Amino acid sequence: MTLKNRYDFVLLFDVKDGNPNGDPDAGNLPRVDAETGHGLVTDVSLKRKVRNFIGLVKAEQPPFEIYVKEKAVLNNQNKRAYVGIGKAELLEGDSKKRKGGDAVEEARQWMCRNFYDVRAFGAVMSTDINCGQVRGPVQLTFARSIDPIVALEHAITRMAVATEAEAEKQSGDNRTMGRKFTIPYGLYMAHGFVSSFLAGQTGFGEDDLELLWQALAQMFEHDRSAARGEMATRGLYVFRHDSELGNAPAYSLFERIRPELKEGVTAPRSFEDYQIKVSETDLPSGVTLERKA
Amino acid sequence: MKTYCLEVSGDFACFTRPEMKVERVSYDVITPSAARAVFEAVLWKPAIQWRITRIEVMKPICWINLRRNEVGAIISLRNVQTAMKDGSGDLGLYIEDERQQRAGLFLRDVAYRIYAHFEMRDAAPHKSHHPHLSKRVINDPDEQRAANAENVPAKFLNMFERRATKGQCVNQPYLGCREFAAHFRLIENPSSEPPPIAETRDLGWMLYDMDYSNPTNPNPCFFHAEMKNGVLDLSNVEVCR
Numbered sequence: 374m375t376l377k378n379r380y381d382f383v384l385l386f387d388v389k390d391g392n393p394n395g396d397p398d399a400g401n402l403p404r405v406d407a408e409t410g411h412g413l414v415t416d417v418s419l420k421r422k423v424r425n426f427i428g429l430v431k432a433e434q435p436p437f438e439i440y441v442k443e444k445a446v447l448n449n450q451n452k453r454a455y456v457g458i459g460k461a462e463l464l465e466g467d468s469k470k471r472k473g474g475d476a477v478e479e480a481r482q483w484m485c486r487n488f489y490d491v492r493a494f495g496a497v498m499s500t501d502i503n504c505g506q507v508r509g510p511v512q513l514t515f516a517r518s519i520d521p522i523v524a525l526e527h528a529i530t531r532m533a534v535a536t537e538a539e540a541e542k543q544s545g546d547n548r549t550m551g552r553k554f555t556i557p558y559g560l561y562m563a564h565g566f567v568s569s570f571l572a573g574q575t576g577f578g579e580d581d582l583e584l585l586w587q588a589l590a591q592m593f594e595h596d597r598s599a600a601r602g603e604m605a606t607r608g609l610y611v612f613r614h615d616s617e618l619g620n621a622p623a624y625s626l627f628e629r630i631r632p633e634l635k636e637g638v639t640a641p642r643s644f645e646d647y648q649i650k651v652s653e654t655d656l657p658s659g660v661t662l663e664r665k666a
Numbered sequence: 667m668k669t670y671c672l673e674v675s676g677d678f679a680c681f682t683r684p685e686m687k688v689e690r691v692s693y694d695v696i697t698p699s700a701a702r703a704v705f706e707a708v709l710w711k712p713a714i715q716w717r718i719t720r721i722e723v724m725k726p727i728c729w730i731n732l733r734r735n736e737v738g739a740i741i742s743l744r745n746v747q748t749a750m751k752d753g754s755g756d757l758g759l760y761i762e763d764e765r766q767q768r769a770g771l772f773l774r775d776v777a778y779r780i781y782a783h784f785e786m787r788d789a790a791p792h793k794s795h796h797p798h799l800s801k802r803v804i805n806d807p808d809e810q811r812a813a814n815a816e817n818v819p820a821k822f823l824n825m826f827e828r829r830a831t832k833g834q835c836v837n838q839p840y841l842g843c844r845e846f847a848a849h850f851r852l853i854e855n856p857s858s859e860p861p862p863i864a865e866t867r868d869l870g871w872m873l874y875d876m877d878y879s880n881p882t883n884p885n886p887c888f889f890h891a892e893m894k895n896g897v898l899d900l901s902n903v904e905v906c907r
Contacts, residue, residue, distance in 0.1 A: 381838075397767045398733035406730065408774070415734055416845035441737060442758045480746045488757075491741075498741040512838055514847045515678065564847060568837035622833025624849035 375578055376510070376569040379619040382665075383610040383630045384419075384516070384563045384589055387644055390555045391602015394418045402554050403524045410521030412559050416513040419563060422592040424490050427584065429595055435487040437584075440496060481507055485575045492575045493585060510572035511585060516563035519632045520641060522556045529553060555602055558642045564627055565589075569617045586611065590666035607644055609666035610651070620659030629653065629662075667783040668823060669719060671853040672830065674704055675777035678730065679841030679848075680770060684873060684886060690770040692842065694727050694867070695893065698900055699875040700842050701780045704850065707839035709826045713817035714784040721898040722862040724777035731771055738766040776841060779853060779862070784826075786819060827852070862896025869893055874905045 386393075394414040395401035404413040424439045431437035477498070485492045485507060495509030531549045534540050540547055567582065586609065593604040612626045631650040638646045653662045674696075681693040681700050698718040705716040739759055749755030829835065830852035839848045853859060869891035876884040887905045891898055 396733060397735065398731065398769060404732070406774075408728070408730070413732075415732070417734060417736070438758070440741065440758055442760055443762070477743065480743055480750065483750050484741065484746055496741055498743050498746070508837075510837075512840070512844050512847060514845055517677070566838040566847065568835075570836045616834070618829055618832075618834035618836065620832060620834070622849065622851065623838060623847075625833065 375576075376567070376572040376582065377617060379569055379614040379617060380567040380582075381612045381614075381619075381623040381626050382565045382567075382589075383608070383627055384565060384606065385560065385608035385610075385630075385632065385649070386516070386563075386593060386604060386606045387558065387560045388556060388601070389558050389603040389643070391604060392554050392556065392600050393559065393561065393604060395554070395600070400552075403522065403556050403559075405522065405524065406517070412518035412522035412556065412561065414516040414561055414563070416515055416563075419513055419516065419592075420490075420494055422596050423493075423585070423588045426588040426592040426595055427489050431489070437489045438487055439490050440484070440488040441490055482576070489581065489584070492577045492581060495571075495575070507575055508571055509575060510568045510570075510577050512566040512568070514564045516561040518559045518561050519647070520560075520634065522559045525555050525557065527553050527555065553600065557640075558646075560607065560632055560641070560644065560647055562630075562632065564623070566623065586665040606666050608649060609664070611663045611665050613661045613663055615659035615661075621657035625657070626660065629656075667785070667819065669781050669783045670705075670826065670830070671779055671781050671856050672704060672708075673724070673777065673779050673851045673853050673859075674839065674841070674848045675724075676841045676846055676848045677775060678846045679773040679776045680846060681773075681842040689768050690772075692729075692771060692773050693872055694773075694869050695723055695891070695898065696721060696776075696778050696780070696841065697873045697875075698889075699873055701778070701782070702875065704780065704839040704848060705782050705784075705826075707837050708829050708835045708850070709822065710836070711817070711822065713786060713788075714822050715787050716782050716784045718780060718782045719899075719901045720781040721900065722779040722781075723865075723893065723896045723898070724779060724860070724862055725775055726863055726865070728774045729771055730774040731769060733767055733769040735761075736766045736768050737761055737764050739764040772846075773841075779856065779859070781856075784819075784822065786817065864895055865893065866895055867893045869898075874903070877907065 392401070392403050393412070394404050396404045404415070405411070406413055421443070424441060425443060427437055428439040428442070433439060481498060484496065484498070490496070491507055491509075493509050493511045495507040498507070529551045531551060532547065534543065534547045534549055539549070572578070589609050590606050593606055596604070610630050614620045629652045632647050633650060634641060635646055635648050641647060656662060679692065679696070680690055681695070681697045682690045683693055698721070701718045701721060702716045710716070737759065741759070745755065745757060749757055830850070833850070839850055840846055841848045871888050872891040874887040874889040877887050878884050885907060887907050889903045889905050
């Protein structure tokens with residue numbers, strides 16, 4: 374099933390006593406927009422979580438394999454059979470010498486069929502020909518916190534040392550100090566887009582889209598770690614356009630989702646401190662708002 | 667030919683300098699090539715080619731530095747073809763093995779007014795280079811001529827105007843990289859809008875666009891960019907290869 378609609382979506386998620394996205398340039402401090410103090414989470418960080426979630430629930434099997442893998446998720450080094458997904462037809466033209474251009478096109482389509490992340494986010498294929506690229510229909514922006522965030526630094530101790538040499542130096546005291554960074558609370562908002570035209574080119578269908586919504590809603594539930602604290606998707610507002618081209622500018626739709634601090638709250642510490650204002654009464658004609666989480 | 671004006675804005679932008687693209691450093695302002703892509707995101711057919719004539723910078727040039735974990739490898743075509751042929755194989759890319767940390771110097775909080783018009787060209791040679799964009803390839807010369815005859819400027823003018831006013835697009839336009847989505851707005855009457863920033867600066871040599879006349883090996887073209895009171899006039903700019 375091919376997509377027949379354009380979608381623009383708003384993703385709200387929060388973090389409590391955790392580090393949603395460390396900055397490698399700043400010793401893993403939470404990313405901050407230095408000028409305004411707002412927290413940032415990169416698009417690639419969010420896409421990584423979508424990939425991990427789908428790798429997890431679909432067990433890395435075609436057509437939902439994940440190309441760009443994280444080792445922790447991966448457990449199958451065994452060879453998998455690719456038979457069954459248009460394999461027979463691919464074998465037929467095999468003896469003939471193909472032109473480079475055809476082979477690239479065929480390989481591109483085969484990759485799209487087998488790998489969810491290639492189909493959704495696109496990928497670059499190495500080739501001498503300049504068009505070995507897949508542009509994915511799903512596009513995410515940086516997420517930004519609603520209010521400025523405060524990064525806290527915590528010193529922590531470990532009751533063991535890594536090497537003998539270290540133990541000797543401490544004459545058996547065997548303790549090391551570490552640091553971790555958290556933000557007490559942050560509510561973040563990211564924007565996203567799904568183009569039906571690009572979906573047609575990669576074969577990203579309705580089922581894939583449902584899986585994307587599911588992933589965005591549940592991805593943090595399966596991404597627990599010492600660094601992240603408590604993270605959760607707090608809202609996924611999907612604007613569905615009746616037409617492929619769309620029925621309203623994206624920014625005019627995004628403006629309708631406005632998280633605001635409740636009156637009297639100066640330092641937010643929970644989702645309860647926010648009020649999400651959604652103006653959906655006078656939506657442009659041809660646009661419907663669906664809440665997916 | 668009618669000139670259209672789009673206002674594009676966004677939180678971030680990165681118009682990567684070709685000489686600094688490992689650790690990306692953006693140009694000071696949007697390149698004509700990135701501006702063209704914004705118009706193409708709204709409307710493009712093989713029969714038309716957008717020409718950017720003027721760029722107005724609406725906000726002061728500010729920067730932000732960000733480092734991200736990136737992947738340093740691309741899908742190997744040969745591996746894919748082997749897997750296709752054998753019916754088995756171990757594809758996939760392990761990010762810990764291919765890790766690259768790259769900093770980027772991006773623009774922040776940008777807004778531009780971009781003026782452009784399009785020119786007509788022969789659609790036929792272009793189509794054959796992009797088979798995946800067109801389900802039907804026309805080989806018959808008569809049929810091709812008939813198809814070309816349908817391509818009149820007025821048709822595309824109306825289409826563009828209709829789409830841009832409603833905020834319609836084929837894919838969301840972006841400012842250099844896809845993570846930096848752009849908001850766009852058709853400006854009907856630029857004279858009633860606020861003026862660009864009052865800053866004059868020599869921006870040095872900038873990428874103008876890629877020359878696709880040889881599609882297998884596109885060549886970059888450059889121009890000497892001079893911002894005068896926030897305006898980059900591209901109507902008579904000299905382009906060098």
